[in-house]
Amino acid sequence: MSKQVPIVDYLVLDGDQPHLEANACAECGALYFDRRNACARCGAQSFERRALAGSGTVRAFTIVHRAAPGVKTPYVSAVVDLDGGGVVKSNLVDVEPDPEQIALGMPVQMVTYVAGTDDEGTEAIAFGYAPADASHPENGA
Amino acid sequence: MTVSDTVWIIGASMTKFGRYPDKDVVDLGSEAALAALADSGKTIFDMDLMAVGNLYEANGMVGQRIQKQIGQTGIPCYNTANACATGASAVRIAHTAIKAGEARMAIAVGVEQMGKSGLLGGAGRAKGDRKVFEPSGRYGAVMSPEGVLGTGIMPGVFAQAGMEYARQHDGVGFEQFARVAEKNHKHSVLNPLAQYQKEFSLEQIMGAEVVAYPNTLLMCCPTGDGAAAVVLASDEVVRQLDPDQRRRAVKISASVLTSDPWTESAQVQPDVNTLTRQAADQAYEQAGVDPQDLDLVELHDCFATAELLHYDNLRLCEPGGAGEFIDSGGPWRDGRIPVNVSGGLISKGHPLGATGVANLYEVTTHLRGEAGDRQIEGAKVGLTHVIGLGSACAVHILEKPAA
Structure with a gap:
């Protein structure tokens, strides 16, 4: 198996249990995907790593048809409310890029896939969200 | 002094x-x-x-x-x-x-x-450069996340903001957003200072090329x-x-600038609502003016979806009632509170640094009774609003002094 790296550092590949991890404020629990000097909500300066759920619901989406050069269109971008806390943005996968096929509030489940390969054969693993009622055995990283 | x-x-x-x-x-x-x-x-x-x-x-x-x-x-x-x-x-x-x-x-x-220049940007690796994944930036990204981990550029960001409102409120969808653009294009016909002065039907707007659903090309401001x-x-x-x-x-009567207070979702998707609501509420209090007193409003319609949200954020309609407000003709020049009679950013244009001064020019011109064909008759109180993503929101309330 070729070497794999996550597309961003808040995606933890962790074998067959890929998941997102955030910096959680030790005082108020506010979640951040990047490093913070202090919590933007309460000002506390200590954080702990927290694993986030893979399941959630679609809070908002858009279907992008016109994009920067090199970005494949159309694709569906969504903001997802994660079960148990946290909000994340990523693509919806395994859905038709058709507003009739996507429902606001629909349950989704995180999946991972190979988004690119570099010249040394290393694969970048990305995450997206698929409708929760479908099964996606082919989407394991 | x-x-x-x-x-x-x-x-x-x-x-x-x-x-x-x-x-x-x-x-x-x-x-x-x-x-x-x-x-x-x-x-x-x-x-x-x-x-x-x-x-x-x-x-x-x-x-x-x-x-x-x-x-x-x-x-x-x-x-x-x-x-x-x-x-x-x-x-x-x-x-x-x-x-x-x-x-x-x-x-x-x-x-x-x-x-x-367009709003899509687009940097790229020079062809022929050897590509080796190296984490960089605050998220340790090994490749551009745009189009992979959703979209972060303007048409899509504002499309998602509109869809979030649509999820929360019945009677808001593609057609209501499109009606905003129908209105602003129609208004622009009367404004000789607008970049575009062309009327489009609702069908033309909804049938135009989709940039980021639900925003079509005719629902996006030009550069x-x-x-x-x-x-x-x-x-x-x-x-x-x-x-x-x-x-x-x-x-x-009021001059207010706000930045984003912390909200959970704004960590991944800009929240254009909270800071606008705070700016508007501070401005109404500073001016001692009620939203229902406004004779005209110039607000930040960078995309049609954005304008609809701001009807609610600026308290121009009942809470949650932005869809009903546009459907009933409320923000048209002959409606309850005329919005963007200049044609708005969608038609008048949006040279970024000029926009927040140009909307003061527009309202001032109406309050002076000097707006020519597009004059809102008897205008005495007006509001201007701009939002810069990241975010900064400015609201001004202008009044014609009693004679």
Whole structure:
């Protein structure tokens, strides 16, 4: 198996249990995907790593048809409310890029896939969200 | 100098928005500055302060370069950058200086030259470079996340903001968003300063190329060039104006700037609502004005989805009632609260740094009764709103003084 790296550092590949991890404020629990000097909500300066759920619901989406050069269109971008806390943005996968096929509030489940390969054969693993009622055995990283 | 309780607009101007390949930001900014000064009956030699908003050349001392065209007098000159609230932030600097008694008169200029840059950006690796994944940036990204981990560029960001509202409120969807663009394109036909003055049917708008659903091409503002300027003055200066000039002075009843308070979802998707609501509420309180008192509003319709949200954020409709407000014709020029009678950013254009000054020009012109074919008859109170993603929100309330 070729070497794999996550597309961003808040995606933890962790074998067959890929998941997102955030910096959680030790005082108020506010979640951040990047490093913070202090919590933007309460000002506390200590954080702990927290694993986030893979399941959630679609809070908002858009279907992008016109994009920067090199970005494949159309694709569906969504903001997802994660079960148990946290909000994340990523693509919806395994859905038709058709507003009739996507429902606001629909349950989704995180999946991972190979988004690119570099010249040394290393694969970048990305995450997206698929409708929760479908099964996606082919989407394991 | 003494503290001024009230700050007034005594001069206002804007260039026609459009494309000026033969001019630069200094030409455009100087043109607007001189026109606003002429409109005020004052000159640059009367000004105690200058503030200039420009985004694309923010490190280029645009204000001082404009001074070299119109008059170098040694006054303090501030160059501001605050995304799409850049121009309004320059106005805020002039406003606070007069209010504090540090200036009697000040000029604020907003100017931008975007050319046909587009809003999609797009950097790329040079062909032939060896590609090796290396984590970089605050998220340790090994490749561009755009289009993989969703979208972070403007058409999609504002599309998602609109869809979030649609999820929360019944009766809001593609057609309501499209109706916003139908209105603003129709309004623009009366505004000779608008970049585009072309009417489109709802069918044409909904059938146009989709940029980021639900925003089609005709629901997105164009890029462009342009400038606007206002001359502000203290109570004392206004009292001493000759009667014809004093009659044209417009009172700034509220001037507010906010940034994002913490909200959970805004960590991944800009929240354009909370800071707009806070700015509006502060402005209404400062001015002692109720939203229902407004005769016209110029708000930040960078995309049609955005305008619909701001009906609610600016309290122009019942809470949750933005869909009903547009469906019932409320924001049309003959409706309950006319919104973007200039054509809005969608048709008038959106040269970033100029926008927040141009909307003050628009409302001032109506309050003076000088708006020609697009005049809202008897307008006495108006509100302007801009939002720069990141975020900064400015709201101003202007009033025609009692005769």
